[in-house]
Amino acid sequence: MRNDAFAILRAVTRRRLLVGGGLVAIVLAVAIGLYVLSEDKPREKRGSATEEFVVTEEPEPTPPPKKVNKRPWPTYGYDDARQHISPYKHRPPYKRLWTIDAHDTLEFPPSVGYGRVYLAQQKGLFFALNAETGRVSWRKSLDRCAASSPTVGRGVVYVSYMHHVECLQGQEGADGFVVAWDAETGRERWRYKTAPVESSPLLHGNRLFVGSWDHGVHAINAKTGKRIWRFQANNEVNTSAVWWRGRIIIGDDSGTLYALSAKTGRLLWSSGAGTEFWYATPTVAYGRVYIGNTDGTMYVFGARSGKLLWARPLGSYIYGAAAVYRRNVFVGTYDGKFYALDAATGDVRWQVDAGGTVHSAPTVIDGLVYYAICSSCGSEAQRAIAGGTDSTIAVRASDGKRAWRFPAGKYANPVVADEDRIYLTGRAHQFALARKGSKTVKEYLRRTRAAKRRREAGERREARQQRAREARRERRERARSRAAERREKREDRR
Secondary structure (H helix, E strand, C coil), X not given: CCCCCCECCCCCCCCCCCCCCECCCCCHHHHHHHXXXXXXXXXXXXXXXXXXXXXXXXXXXXXXXXXXXXXXXXXXXXXXXXXXXXXXXXXXXXXXXXXXXXXXXXXXXXXXXXXXXXXXXXXXXXXXXXXXXXXXXXXXXXXXXXXXXXXXXXXXXXXXXXXXXXXXCCCCXXXXXXXXXXXXXXXXXXEEEECCCCCCCEEECCEEEEECCCCEEEEEECCCCCEEEEEECCCCCCCCCXXXXXXXXXXXXXXXXXEEECCCCCEEEEECXXXXXXXXXXXXXXXXXXXXXXXXXXXXXXXXXXXEEEEEECCCCCCCCCEEECCEEEEXXXXXXXXXXXXXXXXXXXXXXXXXXXXXXXXXXXCEEEEEXXXXXXXXXXXCCCCECCEEEEEECCCCCEEXXXXXXXXXXXXXXXXXXXXXXXXXXXXXXXXXXXXXXHHHHHHHHHHHHHHXXXXXXXXXXXXXXXXXXXXXXXXXXXXXXXXXXXXXHC
16 A cells, blocks of 8 residues: 555446545546447547527626625535536635645545534545634544545535445445534434445435446435435446536446436436546536546536437546536646646647646636646546646636746646635645735734734733742742751751
């Protein structure tokens, strides 16, 4: 096992590719062999702006409420459509405010709510961090693998877990669960037991939706943790679900994409267009489903019909979900390319050298697209990879010109945000940053200086008290010594 991640091997079927270690690590020979031997090569199809392209469904994130926003970033991808667009306005240059060492791999980004940043570390540690200071409000240690983001809502944080570390594929008796913890205290409310779960929970109304290694898609009562329905897929379901007009859409490891009734779990449509498997979570915008396959192709389906509308081969592998913003689809590949595609047709708007292997989904914030470079992802791949240095890069959405770089990043789509800060995920560290000179930075510095003054005052007070204690001890010693001398003199006179 590598020091920085789990060596987790997938069974010889359409599984995940080895991405350098961690739960993201997977057996390449599997999907790659299928790719080479399969007669179903990735297809290419140009789309149309007139077919199932709902221009009234412009991907705009739900704006924060005017009153206190209790859940600034409640789930993976920000919203139920997983569009990866921030409603908050942040731009570099940034100042680092706080950092926490999670002690092992962070495969997915945190969620933010109720004044806290909720972060699942890969080997079972879970942190509820004060969003302003980074201090731990409460934590858990479960000795189970986690490969997803938490979801917050209803005063609860919902988290998916796999089986016990080392989390080997095909391990006999492997189990998992979804757990609901009180967001304030961490007290457990319920636990839904099933096979290992890698889905980031989708919360809509009073229902949670997740996929599982048992080939199932599960609908769970968010209040009680009881099963509402279960759908049987063709293979393991390790992506996360998206919501669109009363249906959920989710993919499995056989390369099949499903649209299910959110109410009953009834199959509405399915498509096996992907020639390998779905690792990326779908993104819904313009009445369409955008999803990259590990065969290196971006596929787009009609959310209502399931019809393949366009397909664009882009690179060696696609693992990250797409961000859809202003009729552009942003996605990166393992062979070091980053694209903006026309959301209607799939035509390339612009393409840039990403600077390394892109494993994660991008995030769009205030006209900049942030993506991460993973240095070890695909280290045992048989198709092309770019390598690079672990980092987070921001480019302009308009033309791909680089605007900013930060020397940390890896597996997780790199940034989430609230009104005051962005939260950047490195391989094993979580960072909070804010724009230099902003009110947030000034307030943070004021608090930091005040805390330093209090600490120094406390240290001076402790030093004075220590000196006073030492002076009293010396006086007692001298008094005892004088008393002993008087006793000796009295005894001598006798």
